Amino acid sequence: MALSEQEILAGLAEIVNEETGLEAEEVQMDKSFTEDLDIDSLSMMTIVVNAEDKFGVRIPDDEVKNLTHVKDAVSYIATHQG
């Protein structure tokens, strides 16, 4: 059964917390990964790979640059989840 956007957000926040130490509640839909959450490109790659494992999606490297905000990642995962 497909996960809701809220469930995806919660899962993504866990991954971000694990990788960066940021509190999960900081990870909100309107936040920019680089500007607001201070996540660099190396951390972003780890987050993407872990999100692929967690949500059963494939996020191509070309797509990652379009995922500037948390809501972009949540929406990508919601529409591509298996």
Place this chain on the structure above:
Amino acid sequence: MTDTTQTSRRVVVTGLGATTPVGGTAPQTWEAIVAGRSGVRTLEQDWVAEHELPVTFAAPIHTDPLEVLKKVEVRRNDPSGQYALIAAREAWADAGAPEVEPERLGVAIGSGIGGVHTLLSQWDTLKEKGPRRVFPLTVPMLMPNGPAAAVSLDLGARAGAHCPVSACASGAEGMGQALTMIRAGRADVVVAGGTEAAIHPVCIAAFAAMTALSGRNDDPQAASRPYDVDRDGFVMGEGAGVMVLESEEHARARGARIYAYLDGLGMSSDAYHITAGEPEGAGAARAMEEAISDAGLATTDIAHINAHATSTPVGDVAETRAIHRAFGGHTGNIAVTATKSMTGHLLGAAGALEALLTVLALYHRQVPPTLNLDQQDPEIDLDVVTGSARALPEGQLAAVNNAFGFGGVNVALTFTSAS
């Protein structure tokens, strides 16, 4: 123009930090060493039996980094980097977090092997899960200068972040590099030391293959026994030792506590054999002589030596010959100790940890004992401190710390007491 002669820029030790097999901090480590407690134990990891390792014990870190660092710091640093960060932060706080211009603050933290856990775990990841799953921070985590870089980032040190790599002399060379930087006027404060995290099945198998390790699996705490007739090799340890070194002028101006002076550095290379030290100890003796003359002292001024003494049959005798060669008739007046009997051999961190123990011996005027010395090898005619710690006399004191490494590297440091 700044006067950069050594007499005008003496270097002092103002902060100490360590995470070792016997303690999670420098004071804990010192307390354990003076009490003669061993950090050697049987390894509990599954890989020991899985790979049928011929040696089943080591001296692992006393305090889990997860108890000290943030989870994310543990995740993003190889264990060698974690240990360096822990020790550097302790040393920095112990020094009173000196106010210093970032461009005048340096780092020199050596490592013998680098991020071997990271390299090999990511090799497993590559084989099992493919290239996309290899951790993007693999390279900065496996590079030997990763720990120095992590400390430099942590403290905002911009005068240079160096990592001498000289096997088991790396940590001592870190101290030497710091001394050179401060004397040359390149920095006022340098966070210096060594770190190592090589308790990995490959390293154990490799050192065992060259018969360098003790095989005393049935009695691990008796395995590291420098100078004893029954010694049969070293015990692998891990951890980090870090000092804050500072120009005396800078330390005095801020009213810092001074543990001791780092007054002399001696370095040589044997050009004899890739792993074996030159058996007559000529190169090692030259390093000690240089370290003492660099301090403006005579060999007769030296009251204490923290020896390299790894507990190998050949190495301990060669160092003894070197000490006789350097000190001649004064040899019998020197209180010698071999603290690897308790900590095991921290490889690239050994020289740093033992330098720190030398400083504390001068500061507390107490030489820690050598453990497991039941019957001294007759070829080793040194005054070795055993049983319990031995008091050093009042007044001005000087001590030498030796660190030798594969590749024929010899490093000696001379410390003198603060008063």
